[in-house]
Amino acid sequence: MKVSIITVVYNGAEFVRNCIESIINQTYPDIEYIIVDGKSTDGTVDIVQSYGKKVSRFISEPDKGLYDAMNKGIRLATGDVIGLLNADDFYRHNRVIENMVATFQRTGADAVYGDMLYVDRDDTKKLKRYWRSGWYSENAFLWGWMPGHLSFFAKRSLYEQYGLFRLDMKSAADYELMLRFIHKNKVKLAYMDEVTIVMRAGGISNSSVGNRLRANREDRLAWQLNGLKPYFFTFWLKPLRKLKQYVSKPPARPDV
Numbered sequence: 001m002k003v004s005i006i007t008v009v010y011n012g013a014e015f016v017r018n019c020i021e022s023i024i025n026q027t028y029p030d031i032e033y034i035i036v037d038g039k040s041t042d043g044t045v046d047i048v049q050s051y052g053k054k055v056s057r058f059i060s061e062p063d064k065g066l067y068d069a070m071n072k073g074i075r076l077a078t079g080d081v082i083g084l085l086n087a088d089d090f091y092r093h094n095r096v097i098e099n100m101v102a103t104f105q106r107t108g109a110d111a112v113y114g115d116m117l118y119v120d121r122d123d124t125k126k127l128k129r130y131w132r133s134g135w136y137s138e139n140a141f142l143w144g145w146m147p148g149h150l151s152f153f154a155k156r157s158l159y160e161q162y163g164l165f166r167l168d169m170k171s172a173a174d175y176e177l178m179l180r181f182i183h184k185n186k187v188k189l190a191y192m193d194e195v196t197i198v199m200r201a202g203g204i205s206n207s208s209v210g211n212r213l214r215a216n217r218e219d220r221l222a223w224q225l226n227g228l229k230p231y232f233f234t235f236w237l238k239p240l241r242k243l244k245q246y247v248s249k250p251p252a253r254p255d256v
Contacts, residue, residue: 001101002030004079004156008069009048010038012087015200017047022090024054028097032056032079036069044087067165067173074159083153088200092117096196100153109190111154111181113147116197117250128201130250131242135191141183142230144237149174150197158187166225172218176225184226195250215239 005023009016023033035048037060045060057076063069074082081104085091096114103112115133120126133147162185165173181187219235 001081001104002032002079003028003081003083003097003101004032004034004077005083005085006034006036006070006073006077007085007087008036008038008066008073009040009044009087011040011042011044013040013043013047016044016087019085019087019090020048020051020055023085024051025094026091026097027095028101031097032077034073034076036063036073038063038069064167067169068167071164074164077156079156081153082156082159084150085197086150088202089150090198092195092198099192099194100196103190103192107190108188110158110187111152112190112192113153114151114192114194114196115250116148116151116199117195118199118201121200121202124198124200127250129245130248131245132248133191136182136189139183141179142234144234144241146175146178146238148197149178150199152178154181169218169222171215172222175219176222179222179228180226184228
C-alpha cells in the first residue's frame, strides 16, 4: 500500500524541518512525500530543496489559501492512501504510518483516524490539549463528534468519488469534508487508539465568542451544503465536547 503524505506551507522556515524529519524518518518504506509551498520568502524553499529526492514532489507557487494548497497536493498524489501534515506539526513517533497501514489492512477500512496532541508552540513538551477522538458510532456527528483532521487518513478513491475541500468554506472546510465522507456517505472507518499527530498551538482559534459564532455559522453551512439535517443542539455540542480536551491527559508515548 503506497501512502501519500502532503505538507502545505507558507513562510514556515521556523518549523518545517521538524515536520519533514518526522516524515522521512518513518519506518514504513512506501511513502510519497509531497510539499506544496505558497511561494515562501523566508527560506522555506531552500530548506525543502536541501532534502533532495527525499521529497517526492515539490511545488512553490501562489495559492488561494490552505485548502487550495491541500487540494493541489491531493491532485498530485498517486498513493492508495492520503494523509495531511501541516508544516508546524509532526508525527509523534516513527511508526505512525506503519501502524496506520496495518490498521487499514486489518480492518478493510476506507479511512483511519487517531488522536492528537496540541503543545506549546516553542516548547513542545508543554501539553496544551489532548484530542482523544475515540471510537466512532453511527450518527456521532449529530452529537458534536468529529475526528482530528490531521489524524485522518483516507483512501485516494474517496477524494475521487466524493470530492476535495470546498474553497467556499473557511475554517470549517475540514469539518465539511469529513462530514461529507463519514456522515453523509457512510465510508467505513477504523480508529487507531493512539496519539498520531503533535500540533503546535496556534492557527484559527474558536476561543472568543465572535470566533465561535463564526465557526457555528460555518458548521451550519456544512450541513446545509450536504442536504443534511442536524439536531438543534448539534452545533453547540461540538465546542462543548472540546472542553474535556483541556483537562484530559494522554497515555505515555509507546516504546518505539
